[in-house]
Amino acid sequence: MDAIEDGDHVCLTYSDPDERLDLIADFVAAGLDRGHKVLCFTDSISPEKLTEELSWRGLAVARATATGQLAIAEGGRLWFANGSTSATDTLDTLTAEIALAREQGYDGLRVTADMWWATQPVAAVQELLAFESRAADLSTDGRLTAICQYDRDGFDPVTLAFAAEAHAKTVAAVAYHDDALLRICRQHRPPGIRIAGELDYTRLEPLQQALSEALRLDDDIHVNLGKLRFIDITAATVIAKAALSLPTDRHMIISCGGSVTETLRLVGADEAGQLRVQAAR
Structure with a gap:
């Protein structure tokens, strides 16, 4: 986690949900400390549960959400903003969030994205692959730092291998x-x-x-x-x-x-x- 720099597009693979939450908490805390706006999109657990887990790990979640520096939302807000999965729509949403963070005076935007939605029957996996292929373009100027989270038990080996290749860096618990x-x-x-x-x-x-x-x-x-x-x-x-x-x-x-x-x-x-x-x- 210490090797993550501003502008990185990172793949987090995990088997233990608690380990995932530890790593995400570290990523979020670093963003808050650096004066970034932080968005957490969650699917495998509810926003309320993620709020509880981050608070238990020592993050000042209530204060950060009250000031608007931190937002925790269901993944559907990102992946199904217009009713269906579209890589273009998702990238447009992130582009707008980057611009908004800049207008609000933040030094950058950090996003954690739970990819569990892509294991559901309604998901269009080809759109997931298209998104990951193009997402790095949003990070070239360092304004966006993102972690995409993949459960090793939920995705097939081919998709996991593609996800690792599509990201500049991968992280996992030591x-x-x-x-x-x-x-x-x-x-x-x-x-x-x-x-x-x-x-x-x-x-x-x-x-x-x-x-x-x-x-x-x-x-x-x-x-x-x-x-x-x-x-x-x-x-x-x-x-x-x-x-x-x-x-x-x-x-x-x-x-x-x-x-x-x-x-x-x-x-x-x-x-x-x-x-x-x-x-x-």
Whole structure:
């Protein structure tokens, strides 16, 4: 995400919806910080739900929407503005939004576009392909920075390959380990790591790598274990020791539930001053 520059047309592919939301929150936050107008078009979840998710990740959504700097809307406003899918109409809508942002005094326009609409029976996939082929032309002067979001489970490999080729850059969450039983990846908002599946002593190396990078990059570290089904004593001890290595003015916040919480308590995690254990969302 740090490599995204003004004027980039970016493809985001994802499998985990939470990872997508982390990355989008980071993109939106950067736009707000840079004084850009930000538009979020959503289909896979409602505008209300996206508002809630961005707020939970630390964005001042209410303030930004009140000033008009941020707008969150259903994707139909972009893709079906005139009742049917048209690449030309969609590009015209974005061209008008770029001009409006400039008139309103913003330094640029950032757009996040959820492409889930293109998986529906009413969608004209050829119009999606036409749009992606021509969208980069709107970004040549740096006024538009856009992320198009593709769910790997919703699109066929051919469409995903085309989408990646049509964009100048692609982004995805950094994964330290990813197999059928365990995924350890970077979490952008709030900053830290996300672990899902089953974690035991055989996967200590990627766990330590992820923790070390979070310790280096982040002030307070968030360890999201909400989708972790099992953790053994050895792995729990590694996490607790990482928290204890923090100076007293920094903290590790672990979100978890069920048996994972109990295992962390067994290794004394709740007694470490730098570590806070809270219920997962």
